Amino acid sequence: MIKYRLGCADGHEFESWFRSIADYDKQSRSGAVTCPLCASTEISKLPMAPAVVSARGNKGAPAPEQLPAVAAPSAPPAAMATALRAFKKAVMENSEDVGGRFAEEARKIHFGEAEERNIRGSTTAEEAQSLHQDGVPFGILPELPEDLN
Numbered sequence: 001m002i003k004y005r006l007g008c009a010d011g012h013e014f015e016s017w018f019r020s021i022a023d024y025d026k027q028s029r030s031g032a033v034t035c036p037l038c039a040s041t042e043i044s045k046l047p048m049a050p051a052v053v054s055a056r057g058n059k060g061a062p063a064p065e066q067l068p069a070v071a072a073p074s075a076p077p078a079a080m081a082t083a084l085r086a087f088k089k090a091v092m093e094n095s096e097d098v099g100g101r102f103a104e105e106a107r108k109i110h111f112g113e114a115e116e117r118n119i120r121g122s123t124t125a126e127e128a129q130s131l132h133q134d135g136v137p138f139g140i141l142p143e144l145p146e147d148l149n
């Protein structure tokens with residue numbers, strides 16, 4: 001699952017979940033992605049939420065493409081938030097924050113040019129798509145209600 005921050009031509013911002021980057025592209029091209037406020041189909045991606053990569057691959061976590069589609073509200077339900085919080089805490093405690101160099105580092109690790117380790121950081125939608133196309137494993141960290149405070 002990937003959550004995108006989207007914006008329409010009128011400047012409305014909203015969030016939407018997609019099964020994968022390819023799924024977003026497909027829906028976007030067919031005009032299925034619309035602004036909930038004005039129904040505009042002129043939608044563009046805004047900078048993404050923090051992303052995370054595991055150098056050991058996504059063991060235990062299915063690839064985004066294998067997940068069923070879920071209609072999720074922009075804020076996860078309480079039970080889900082608790083599970084996500086624990087997951088996110090574990091990630092934070094077991095990864096190196098590389099900030100805006102995320103895409104660069106993830107690619108280096110994937111191609112064996114940097115030490116194999118877990119990293120986290122931020123990336124743009126374009127960089128994420130490029131990583132995806134190169135087969136670099138990574139995931140998007142969920143945004144939790146407290147992140148927005």
Ligand SMILES: [Zn+2]
Pocket residue numbers: 008009010011012035036037038039040
């Ligand atoms: Zn709009």
